[in-house]
Each structure stands twice: as C-alpha cells, then as structure tokens.
Amino acid sequence: MTKEVFKAILKLKGDVSMLIVDHNLDLALALSDRALVLDRGRISHLGPAAPLLKDLDYRHEKLWI
Structure with missing residues (x-):
C-alpha cells in the first residue's frame, strides 16, 4: 500500500x-x-x-537519528 501511495505522489510531483x-x-x-x-x-x-537524504552526519545533527 505504501508503495502505491508514494508512486501516486511521484506522479503528482x-x-x-x-x-x-x-x-x-x-x-x-x-x-x-x-x-x-x-x-x-x-x-x-x-x-x-x-x-x-545524502549526508547522514547532517541528518543526525538535524534529526538526532
């Protein structure tokens, strides 16, 4: 289901x-x-x-994950 929803989002982007x-x-x-x-x-x-998305160190800094 998730894949289908995100495919629809991609089409509308x-x-x-x-x-x-x-x-x-x-x-x-x-x-x-x-x-x-x-x-x-x-x-x-x-x-x-x-x-x-690309820089995991930056993601950790901003999102704490």
Missing part, C-alpha cells in the same frame, strides 16, 4: 504542492524538494531535502 508526513524517512526525503523538521513544536530545519 510538479503539478501540485504536497505535505508528506511519514515514518519512512528515506522515501519521503527522496520524493521531496524541501524538508521542514519540527522539534518539540519548533522548526529546527527548513530547506532542501537532499542534504538530509
């Missing part, structure tokens, strides 16, 4: 704006142009998604 909230971080970041990270109700990151 570029045509409409979307907000993805998901536990599959790698897949969500791969589909995203920008990422917004909330930490205890505050924005701790707002910017391109690619660095969070």
Whole structure:
C-alpha cells in the first residue's frame, strides 16, 4: 500500500504542492524538494531535502537519528 501511495505522489510531483508526513524517512526525503523538521513544536530545519537524504552526519545533527 505504501508503495502505491508514494508512486501516486511521484506522479503528482510538479503539478501540485504536497505535505508528506511519514515514518519512512528515506522515501519521503527522496520524493521531496524541501524538508521542514519540527522539534518539540519548533522548526529546527527548513530547506532542501537532499542534504538530509545524502549526508547522514547532517541528518543526525538535524534529526538526532
């Protein structure tokens, strides 16, 4: 089911704006142009998604994972 939903999101990408909230971080970041990270109700990151996907040290710094 998850694969089907993300395939549909990929087809719509570029045509409409979307907000993805998901536990599959790698897949969500791969589909995203920008990422917004909330930490205890505050924005701790707002910017391109690619660095969070590709740089695990940066991801650990921003997401604590």
